[in-house]
Amino acid sequence: EVQLVQSGAEVKKPGESLKISCKGSGYSFTSYWIGWVRQMPGKGLEWMGIIYPGDSDTRYSPSFQGQVTISADKSISTAYLQWSSLKASDTAMYYCARVGSSRNLKFDYWGQGTLVTVSS
Amino acid sequence: QSALTQPASVSGSPGQSITISCTGTSSDVGYYNYVSWYQQHPGKAPKLMIYDVSNRPSGVSNRFSGSKSGNTASLTISGLQAEDEAVYYCSSYTSSRILVFGGGTKLTVL
Numbered sequence: 001e002v003q004l005v006q007s008g009a010e011v012k013k014p015g016e017s018l019k020i021s022c023k024g025s026g027y028s029f030t031s032y033w034i035g036w037v038r039q040m041p042g043k044g045l046e047w048m049g050i051i052y053p054g055d056s057d058t059r060y061s062p063s064f065q066g067q068v069t070i071s072a073d074k075s076i077s078t079a080y081l082q083w084s085s086l087k088a089s090d091t092a093m094y095y096c097a098r099v100g101s102s103r104n105l106k107f108d109y110w111g112q113g114t115l116v117t118v119s120s
Numbered sequence: 121q122s123a124l125t126q127p128a129s130v131s132g133s134p135g136q137s138i139t140i141s142c143t144g145t146s147s148d149v150g151y152y153n154y155v156s157w158y159q160q161h162p163g164k165a166p167k168l169m170i171y172d173v174s175n176r177p178s179g180v181s182n183r184f185s186g187s188k189s190g191n192t193a194s195l196t197i198s199g200l201q202a203e204d205e206a207v208y209y210c211s212s213y214t215s216s217r218i219l220v221f222g223g224g225t226k227l228t229v230l
Binding site: 035037044045046047049050059060061062095097100101103104105106107108110111112113 | 156165216217
């Protein structure tokens with residue numbers, strides 16, 4: 001069974017750094033892209049970017065390029081999303097999801113989400 | 121890359137059919153047959169309902185169907201049920217080799 005398990009909720013202050021994780025199991029982690037999706041409170045889904053754990057090839061949405069870093073450690077089947085300096089506007093639910101096909105980038109399996117709260 | 125355009129809300133009575141539109145451009149919806157639709161219930165992660173415009177993943181009810189004409193894709197739900205009440209998002213592959221989502225449509229089952 002394919003599963004994506006994300007790290008727990010975080011409460012941080014503006015300016016702090018953060019790295020959240022997404023551990024995949026039940027499939028070949030290095031053979032599928034994994035992506036990150038932001039959902040701000042009461043808002044819609046925003047595609048942030050994806051990574052191919054096999055070779056760490058990465059693509060970012062222009063809206064998030066330079067704002068976050070997506071990485072992966074294939075030895076432990078885990079993808080990461082990190083910030084070097086959080087802002088209050090980073091407060092959101094963040095989902096990781098497996099890309100079922102590199103052809104259409106559909107997300108076929110999703111993590112449970114990680115709530116990030118940034119407040120002074 | 122601009123978000124795809126969806127109506128903010130639609131509604132229908134049980135048993136009826138509804139259609140949700142998703143309008144993009146010739147660089148995404150209009151060029152590629154790579155439109156997907158996701159269902160999200162409150163407090164839950166999204167769920168893939170349709171991919172490649174009209175294909176259903178295993179386990180998704182055949183009451184859900186998708187189509188596309190030009191730069192606009194559509195999701196139709198027939199035989200509406202109370203459990204269909206959710207927010208629906210479309211997405212499309214783009215010429216920039218990334219994905220873009222629509223703004224979401226809240227479906228209310230009256």
